[in-house]
Amino acid sequence: MNLKPIGERIVVKMLEVEEKTASGIVLPSSAQEKPQVAEVVAISKELAGKDNFNIEVGTKVIYSKYAGTEVKLEQDEYIIVKLEDVLAIVEE
Amino acid sequence: MNLKPIGERIVVKMLEVEEKTASGIVLPSSAQEKPQVAEVVAISKELAGKDNFNIEVGTKVIYSKYAGTEVKLEQDEYIIVKLEDVLAIVEE
Amino acid sequence: MNLKPIGERIVVKMLEVEEKTASGIVLPSSAQEKPQVAEVVAISKELAGKDNFNIEVGTKVIYSKYAGTEVKLEQDEYIIVKLEDVLAIVEE
Amino acid sequence: MNLKPIGERIVVKMLEVEEKTASGIVLPSSAQEKPQVAEVVAISKELAGKDNFNIEVGTKVIYSKYAGTEVKLEQDEYIIVKLEDVLAIVEE
Amino acid sequence: MNLKPIGERIVVKMLEVEEKTASGIVLPSSAQEKPQVAEVVAISKELAGKDNFNIEVGTKVIYSKYAGTEVKLEQDEYIIVKLEDVLAIVEE
Amino acid sequence: MNLKPIGERIVVKMLEVEEKTASGIVLPSSAQEKPQVAEVVAISKELAGKDNFNIEVGTKVIYSKYAGTEVKLEQDEYIIVKLEDVLAIVEE
Amino acid sequence: MNLKPIGERIVVKMLEVEEKTASGIVLPSSAQEKPQVAEVVAISKELAGKDNFNIEVGTKVIYSKYAGTEVKLEQDEYIIVKLEDVLAIVEE
Numbered sequence: 001m002n003l004k005p006i007g008e009r010i011v012v013k014m015l016e017v018e019e020k021t022a023s024g025i026v027l028p029s030s031a032q033e034k035p036q037v038a039e040v041v042a043i044s045k046e047l048a049g050k051d052n053f054n055i056e057v058g059t060k061v062i063y064s065k066y067a068g069t070e071v072k073l074e075q076d077e078y079i080i081v082k083l084e085d086v087l088a089i090v091e092e
Numbered sequence: 093m094n095l096k097p098i099g100e101r102i103v104v105k106m107l108e109v110e111e112k113t114a115s116g117i118v119l120p121s122s123a124q125e126k127p128q129v130a131e132v133v134a135i136s137k138e139l140a141g142k143d144n145f146n147i148e149v150g151t152k153v154i155y156s157k158y159a160g161t162e163v164k165l166e167q168d169e170y171i172i173v174k175l176e177d178v179l180a181i182v183e184e
Numbered sequence: 185m186n187l188k189p190i191g192e193r194i195v196v197k198m199l200e201v202e203e204k205t206a207s208g209i210v211l212p213s214s215a216q217e218k219p220q221v222a223e224v225v226a227i228s229k230e231l232a233g234k235d236n237f238n239i240e241v242g243t244k245v246i247y248s249k250y251a252g253t254e255v256k257l258e259q260d261e262y263i264i265v266k267l268e269d270v271l272a273i274v275e276e
Numbered sequence: 277m278n279l280k281p282i283g284e285r286i287v288v289k290m291l292e293v294e295e296k297t298a299s300g301i302v303l304p305s306s307a308q309e310k311p312q313v314a315e316v317v318a319i320s321k322e323l324a325g326k327d328n329f330n331i332e333v334g335t336k337v338i339y340s341k342y343a344g345t346e347v348k349l350e351q352d353e354y355i356i357v358k359l360e361d362v363l364a365i366v367e368e
Numbered sequence: 369m370n371l372k373p374i375g376e377r378i379v380v381k382m383l384e385v386e387e388k389t390a391s392g393i394v395l396p397s398s399a400q401e402k403p404q405v406a407e408v409v410a411i412s413k414e415l416a417g418k419d420n421f422n423i424e425v426g427t428k429v430i431y432s433k434y435a436g437t438e439v440k441l442e443q444d445e446y447i448i449v450k451l452e453d454v455l456a457i458v459e460e
Numbered sequence: 461m462n463l464k465p466i467g468e469r470i471v472v473k474m475l476e477v478e479e480k481t482a483s484g485i486v487l488p489s490s491a492q493e494k495p496q497v498a499e500v501v502a503i504s505k506e507l508a509g510k511d512n513f514n515i516e517v518g519t520k521v522i523y524s525k526y527a528g529t530e531v532k533l534e535q536d537e538y539i540i541v542k543l544e545d546v547l548a549i550v551e552e
Numbered sequence: 553m554n555l556k557p558i559g560e561r562i563v564v565k566m567l568e569v570e571e572k573t574a575s576g577i578v579l580p581s582s583a584q585e586k587p588q589v590a591e592v593v594a595i596s597k598e599l600a601g602k603d604n605f606n607i608e609v610g611t612k613v614i615y616s617k618y619a620g621t622e623v624k625l626e627q628d629e630y631i632i633v634k635l636e637d638v639l640a641i642v643e644e
Contacts, residue, residue, distance in 0.1 A: 002644060003640045003643075004606075005639065005640045006606075006639060006641065007636070011640065042640075052137070054096075055098075062163055064161060069614075069639055071614055071639075073589075073642065080639045080640055087098060087101060088101070088163070089098065090096075090165065091094040091095075091096060092094065144229070146229075147190075154187070156253060178190055179253055179264045180187045180190055180264055181188040182186060183186040183188060184186065221349075238282075270282055271347075272281045272282055273280040274278060274280075275278040330413075331374075338437075338448070360375070362374055363437055364372055364379065364410075365371075423466075430540070432529060455465065455531075456469070456471065456502075456531070458463060514558075522555070524621060547557065547623075548555045548557045548561070548563065548623070549558065550554060550555060551555075551556060552554060
């Protein structure tokens with residue numbers, strides 16, 4: 001991957017999310033602010049040097065999709081996301 | 093639960109709220125800013141280290157739903173909320 | 185009452201206001217910013233510790249309803265209001 | 277009068293304004309930002325203590341009505357106005 | 369004239385502006401931000417005391433009409449304008 | 461020319477721009493933010509005194525037309541533009 | 553090229569981007585925030601002097617097209633982009 005985010009941004013790749021409830025009902029999702037579980041694939045130099053910064057390549061995060069920008073490079077789709085739009089880290 | 097909020101955010105789970113008056117009339121609710129009683133399930137590291145911060149896991153809070161982001165992980169639904177959108181603590 | 189407001193917020197209970205003129209004509213009211221006479225029932229710790237702060241439990245205030253958030257707990261209705269939306273104190 | 281404004285606010289009572297031109301034509305007025313000649317009836321403690329503050333009870337002012345909040349107490353109508361919405365003093 | 373502007377404001381009276389091109393075609397004008405040539409009739413005390421302030425009573429200025437507030441006092445029409453909406457001085 | 465801009469503003473006169481591509485196709489232009497090549501005819505005193513300021517009378521600039529204000533004085537049309545809306549200098 | 557950007561801006565020329573997926577399906581693109589791969593052709597003096605600034609003439613960048621301003625000079629089309637709208641550097 002050769003996308004280097006600038007400023008307080010990271011690059012993520014989306015993971016598939018389960019959109020059914022336990023009983024199998026598909027939940028409607030708001031197109032405007034659909035949360036996303038995604039895997040971090042790149043971090044800007046500005047963020048990498050920050051103290052107490054817990055996000056690294058491979059971290060799974062939830063972000064507000066509304067704020068991200070989708071980019072497609074060589075058949076792969078990435079999302080460039082500002083740090084302020086990363087809501088939480090998902091641990092397994 | 094394995095959701096770790098980032099920045100000035102907490103994670104809550106919604107509690108059922110009584111939406112009838114004493115006389116049994118169902119109150120209409122504004123979808124845009126419906127207050128919520130919810131239980132806190134996670135607090136970001138940034139908030140946990142703050143002085144005079146009274147919210148902890150298990151605290152019941154009222155927040156402006158309009159500002160929260162709903163997330164579903166392994167059949168459970170959570171809401172990630174910014175501290176500025178937490179209006180009050182509910183004590184029993 | 186067991187609602188503890190957070191930040192620069194107070195909790196009030198609405199009082200009935202006279203909506204007729206001297207001649208008995210009912211005044212139309214804008215739903216968007218209808219001023220309210222309300223009685224203060226709780227003050228956040230942040231506000232209680234402020235210098236020259238004249239609002240206490242029992243004070244009657246006028247606020248911009250548009251900015252408040254209505255909450256119903258155990259059949260009582262409260263409004264959580266930011267200090268900046270409290271316009272005036274009403275003295276009797 | 278027993279309305280005590282809070283913060284950078286004053287309370288005024290509207291005066292009747294002449295809405296006809298010299299030739300008797302009634303001017304249309306924009307409901308959204310109709311300037312008002314009003315008499316000051318109360319000043320917040322914060323403003324009263326300010327240096328070089330020339331507004332006092334009895335001063336006539338022009339303000340942007342759009343920003344004021346109308347309040348009716350005991351058959352009288354008042355407007356609570358932020359200082360930043362007071363445009364000019366009218367001297368006779 | 370007895371209008372004393374408050375804060376960073378001046379009071380102007382509008383001058384007639386030529387709205388035709390050299391060839392006599394009337395130009396359409398946007399009602400929302402029609403520039404105005406106006407003569408200054410009053411300056412706030414705050415502005416009068418500022419260093420390097422070149423506007424005085426009698427100066428002709430261009431301003432963005434959209435931001436001004438029209439006032440009519442004793443058959444005369446004035447406009448109260450914030451300094452930030454005064455675009456240029458017109459010299460003859 | 462007798463227009464003296466105030467604050468961080470310049471006055472420009474528009475130059476004709478070529479709106480066809482090499483192959484002669486006329487490009488549609490967005491009315492809202494059509495870039496302009498214009499010649500600077502006046503600079504405010506505030507800007508003229510700034511360090512490392514490279515714009516002078518006669519400089520050709522590109523600006524966002526949406527932010528400028530058109531003024532017509534004695535059959536000539538000028539545009540008053542804030543420095544922040546000047547995008548680039550065009551050198552020949 | 554003789555376009556010299558001002559302030560925190562760069563000038564880029566757009567590169568063709570592949571808009572099909574591996575399977576040949578053309579992706580719909582949002583006109584409002586379509587990311588762009590572009591080549592930098594000019595950098596403002598302000599940006600060129602910044603520490604740790606990694607963008608130079610020839611660098612390939614992704615930016616939010618919504619924020620850029622298109623300019624056509626002598627049959628060539630350029631886009632003037634603010635640094636804050638440059639999302640990432642694309643390395644080959």
